[in-house]
Amino acid sequence: MPPPGLSRLNTADDEAARAALHEVCASRAWGDRMLAGRPYASTDALCAASDAAMAELTADDLAEAVAGHPPIGRPRPGDPTSHREQSGMAGASAALKAEMLELNLAYQEKFRHTFLICASGRTGEQMRDAIRHRIDNTPEQEREIVRVELGKINRIRLTRIAEHAEGDTA
Numbered sequence: 001m002p003p004p005g006l007s008r009l010n011t012a013d014d015e016a017a018r019a020a021l022h023e024v025c026a027s028r029a030w031g032d033r034m035l036a037g038r039p040y041a042s043t044d045a046l047c048a049a050s051d052a053a054m055a056e057l058t059a060d061d062l063a064e065a066v067a068g069h070p071p072i073g074r075p076r077p078g079d080p081t082s083h084r085e086q087s088g089m090a091g092a093s094a095a096l097k098a099e100m101l102e103l104n105l106a107y108q109e110k111f112r113h114t115f116l117i118c119a120s121g122r123t124g125e126q127m128r129d130a131i132r133h134r135i136d137n138t139p140e141q142e143r144e145i146v147r148v149e150l151g152k153i154n155r156i157r158l159t160r161i162a163e164h165a166e167g168d169t170a
Contacts, residue, residue, distance in 0.1 A: 026068025
């Protein structure tokens with residue numbers, strides 16, 4: 001039997017399911033693929049479907065997905081997901097936060113999108129080191145790294161949805 005959150009996702013009307021999936025990933029193409037794949041037998045099946053959908057996204061689809069993420073170090077006000085995922089920056093020094101802002105701007109100037117990394121469990125220093133390393137990538141290399149990072153984020157978010165009971169705020 002699927003976990004409670006997955007059962008809700010499987011049985012929700014299309015509008016409600018699409019809204020829940022959009023909270024995971026802002027790509028409409030990804031959401032359409034995930035919606036079409038319902039019902040999912042398990043969290044593993046849900047995550048595998050997400051991986052397959054991520055692999056099929058075009059550059060434009062990836063750009064749409066990335067646009068749904070705030071810059072590292074600047075989680076959206078009132079958004080518990082971005083605050084939770086970026087908690088590694090919460091205790092960062094003012095100097096590290098300023099450096100991340102500068103690096104984020106340089107990255108965005110080069111690649112024309114927000115730096116994206118699966119920030120869960122990473123320290124501010126680890127995220128800074130990653131952006132320093134990745135800023136030298138080609139746009140093609142970076143697009144594939146972003147695809148992998150988005151896939152990790154989607155898996156974390158989907159697992160959270162699937163495994164939490166209704167009313168559970170965790």
